[in-house]
Amino acid sequence: MxxxxxxxxxxxxxxxxxxxxxxxxxxxxxxxxxxxxxxxxxxxxxxxxxxxxxxxxxxxxxxxxxxxxxxxxxxxxxxxxxxxxxxxxxxxxxxxxxxxGRGFDLKKIGRSRCVYIVAGGMGVAPLFFLARRLREGRKENARGPKIVVFIGARNKDHIIREKEFKDLGCEIHVATEDGSKGFKGRVTDLLKTILPPATDGAVSADGQEGAPVICACGPKAMLAAVAALAQQRGLAAQVSLEEFMGCGLGACLGCVIRTVSGYRRICHDGPVFDAEEIIWGD
Ligand SMILES: Cc1cc2nc3c(=O)[nH]c(=O)nc-3n(C[C@H](O)[C@H](O)[C@H](O)COP(=O)(O)OP(=O)(O)OC[C@H]3O[C@@H](n4cnc5c(N)ncnc54)[C@H](O)[C@@H]3O)c2cc1C
Ligand code: FES
Known part of the structure; x- marks a missing residue:
């Protein structure tokens, strides 16, 4: 088109x-x-x-x-x-x-009282749209979920859309690798300090009414760290994966990823997956 x-x-x-x-x-x-x-x-x-x-x-x-x-x-x-x-x-x-592709599962996310959005680099691109939908999707006079956004980048010049997230009413936390803005270090290290502790062992909170959920997009290593953290804290996480793509339509198998239910195509079955579905090794 x-x-x-x-x-x-x-x-x-x-x-x-x-x-x-x-x-x-x-x-x-x-x-x-x-x-x-x-x-x-x-x-x-x-x-x-x-x-x-x-x-x-x-x-x-x-x-x-x-x-x-x-x-x-x-x-x-x-x-x-x-x-x-x-x-x-x-x-x-x-x-x-x-x-x-298949986007974020808004039904599951919408049930949460708090959504942690974690963006590494250009990961902010799809996550801003998610934050807007969550804001717009709430019922009139309802507060909707609290949205806490973590933006990570190399340095302050690569932090983008911070103001736009703020304008949506999100709480913002910034991490830069060189410390030129916000927390010095990886965004997942910052996330660690703010996520609630595990409650009763690492039980998946998926589907549990009101339980916080993490939504993330960024480099694969960051997503793997988010997945590990979510598991430790007993939280559900949805991650958006990036991969080189050929057809984009599920036909060429150029974008497959290993999951607990076999190989899946990122372009067709994703790019958003439940973090616990992905096999994160190599
Ligand atoms: C589902 C999906 C959504 C994306 N959304 C965005 C977005 O909203 N905004 C955005 O800026 N980018 C996004 N990307 C990444 C974007 O597709 C690539 O940056 C782009 O295709 C690069 O094209 P190019 O010809 O400029 O670079 P190329 O000349 O093809 O490559 C330049 C450099 O970028 C790296 N690169 C290229 N494509 C990718 C990729 N898919 N994943 C990781 N590294 C790559 C290469 O290794 C190389 O180092 C997305 C990727 C996917 C799979
Ligand atoms: S890009 Fe062809 S199957 Fe995904």
Missing amino acids: KVQIASNVFLRDKYLLLEFCAPAGFAMPEPGQFLHMRIEDSFDPLLRRPLSIHDAVWQAHSKNGRKKHVVRILYEVVGKGTALLAEKRPLTQIDVLGPL
């Missing part, structure tokens, strides 16, 4: 926010889903690039007041594909597949 870029602007350094109005037939995405984007019509780069839905909102049109469905993608320029995407100007058409 072709979408027309409405804006594509640098937020800072190598981070951009791309926005388009969803055309007819574009399904309302769920947090954790992604788009598979063909950056150029030519064969270079040949493969599509997967990018998460960062936000999707209904907005009134400035001229006629009609509601339009605006979709946002937050991305970092890391290589050829994202560098070419950063050059795209408004009104350019771009081919996207999606929304694809």
